Amino acid sequence: MPVTALVSAKSSGVTTAALALTLASQRASLLAECDPAGGTIRAGFLKSSVTAGYGLYHLAAAERIGTEALANAFASHLWPMDEAGHRKLLPGLTDPTQAASLSRTWPALSEVMHVLAADAGHDVFIDTGRLAFESGRLHAVLTPAPLVQQADLVLLTVRGTEQSLTLARHVIEPLRTELDERGAGADALGLLLIEDGPYRAHQVAEALKTPVLAALPWDPETAAYLTGGGRPPRGYGRSPLLRHARTAAEQLEAASSRRRIQQQYPVRPANPQLAGVLQRLTETARGGPRG
Ligand SMILES: Nc1ncnc2c1ncn2[C@@H]1O[C@H](COP(=O)(O)OP(=O)(O)OP(=O)(O)O)[C@@H](O)[C@H]1O
Ligand SMILES: [Mg+2]
Numbered sequence: 001m002p003v004t005a006l007v008s009a010k011s012s013g014v015t016t017a018a019l020a021l022t023l024a025s026q027r028a029s030l031l032a033e034c035d036p037a038g039g040t041i042r043a044g045f046l047k048s049s050v051t052a053g054y055g056l057y058h059l060a061a062a063e064r065i066g067t068e069a070l071a072n073a074f075a076s077h078l079w080p081m082d083e084a085g086h087r088k089l090l091p092g093l094t095d096p097t098q099a100a101s102l103s104r105t106w107p108a109l110s111e112v113m114h115v116l117a118a119d120a121g122h123d124v125f126i127d128t129g130r131l132a133f134e135s136g137r138l139h140a141v142l143t144p145a146p147l148v149q150q151a152d153l154v155l156l157t158v159r160g161t162e163q164s165l166t167l168a169r170h171v172i173e174p175l176r177t178e179l180d181e182r183g184a185g186a187d188a189l190g191l192l193l194i195e196d197g198p199y200r201a202h203q204v205a206e207a208l209k210t211p212v213l214a215a216l217p218w219d220p221e222t223a224a225y226l227t228g229g230g231r232p233p234r235g236y237g238r239s240p241l242l243r244h245a246r247t248a249a250e251q252l253e254a255a256s257s258r259r260r261i262q263q264q265y266p267v268r269p270a271n272p273q274l275a276g277v278l279q280r281l282t283e284t285a286r287g288g289p290r291g
Contacts (some may be wrong), residue, residue, distance in 0.1 A: 001027060002256035003110075003117045005151035006192065007131050007175070009055050009167035013194040014157045015040055017216055017245075018127045021224045021252075022087055023068040023124040023247035025123040030078070032056070032090040032113060034106075034144045035129030036099035039092020039225070047229040048090070055091035057098045070105070071274045074112050092127070099141055106146040114150070115274045123249060126151065131171045138178050148182030154254045155190055155213065158204060161197030165207050170210050187259060192248070194218065213255050214248035217241060 004021075015033075019041065033039040034056060042050045052079050062073030073204075078088040093099060108284035117124045128144050138145035147152045148154055156175065158168045168191075176186045190213035193204055200213040219241035221233045236242065 001117045001121055001123045002152040002251055003113050003126065003150070003251060004153040004155060004256075005128045006155045006157055007128050007148060007237050008157045009164070009171045011130070011245045012064055012127065012164055013216070013223070014161050015127050016226050016241075017157055017192060017194065018125045018242050019045060020216065020222075020245035021249050022123070022125050023226075024091075024242050025249045026246065027123050027162070028086045028088075028091065028123060028198075029123040029125065029249075030088045030116060031081075032126045033092030033123065034090075034109075034147055035127050036096060036102070036142055036144060037093055037129050037196050038066060038094065038096050039127075041089060042091045042094070044227050045225075045229045046211045047080075047093075050089075050091050052094050054079060055093070056102065060101045060105045061099075061111060063108050067108055067111075067271070067274065070108050071112055071115075074109070088195040093147070097122075098156065102136045102144070103140055106144045107150075110150045111271065112274060113147075115271060117152075124251070133171070133174045134154045136174055136177065138172075145178075145182075150180065151184065151188060152259070153190060153213065153252055154179060154183075154188050155252075156208075156210070157192045157194060158208070159194045160194040160199035160204055162199075164197065164206065165199065168208055172210060187262075187265070190214075190255065192216065216244050216248060224245070252268060 006018050008014045018031050021256040022029045032085055033041055057074050057137050058077055063070040078090055081087040081089050113124050116122045128148050130143035132139040158164045176189060180186045190211050193201055193215040194211050195215055196218045201215055205212045217240040221240055222239040225232055
């Protein structure tokens with residue numbers, strides 16, 4: 001299954017889309033909240049049920065010990081978002097000042113997520129937040145650059161508005177160059193359209209010279225629930241956002257396998273040090289989080 005990184009030029013619905021895709025996926029799925037500006041799901045959708053003792057920040061210390069320690073910490077910091085534990089969240093940073101300590105953690109964390117996707121069949125969605133460039137390269141602290149570079153798909157999330165397209169135009173070329181020169185290739189890049197505003201998918205694709213890989217409807221009621229938590233709105237499971245997210249997750253999987261076939265990817269070598277992560281994840285799904 002693919003590792004998909006969702007980015008934006010400016011707040012356009014990345015977190016909401018990542019959450020909708022993770023919850024709607026037909027497979028086991030993970031949402032890793034890796035926005036260096038801080039996570040919002042802990043205080044929002046999960047209504048503070050997850051303490052600061054859980055989440056991304058704690059993985060930096062584990063990575064300093066070694067890959068196996070990171071894999072184990074990763075498994076024990078996932079929060080189940082359903083009873084069966086098939087949908088998991090790696091809660092994000094509680095404070096943006098924590099981001100600098102993660103800079104050296106991203107490459108190993110990326111590898112763990114790829115193992116989870118390739119060997120354990122998870123749909124992995126990473127909220128990588130807003131793009132920030134410095135001298136034409138992804139900023140080392142303000143973005144989790146290695147996660148974006150190594151993702152199977154990089155989805156630039158845009159709304160169908162003039163403002164969103166203008167902002168996206170400024171970042172799309174540097175992003176393409178980044179993926180070509182330091183990442184998985186510019187063909188990993190696609191658009192996720194949030195259907196707000198007058199522009200339709202073909203116009204957005206044309207304007208940004210990039211394919212729209214999936215689209216999600218404008219659905220304020222469901223989005224407000226995914227952003228703020230509380231009681232789910234009536235018919236939430238059949239809401240436009242969740243229904244389209246289910247289709248979108250399938251379209252992304254198809255786009256990623258097309259790309260895999262075209263590129264004739266070599267199979268990623270299995271890393272025996274990471275094998276333990278799969279077992280720990282099964283345990284987490286059965287027993288729920290500890291602590
Ligand atoms: N599909 C949608 N339909 C209606 N409202 C939406 C949709 N997606 C997002 N929103 C709303 O837009 C606002 C911003 O969404 P969200 O927090 O997901 O954006 P973001 O790109 O993650 O922003 P940031 O960069 O600040 O983290 C929220 O109020 C959310 O409820
Ligand atoms: Mg966000």
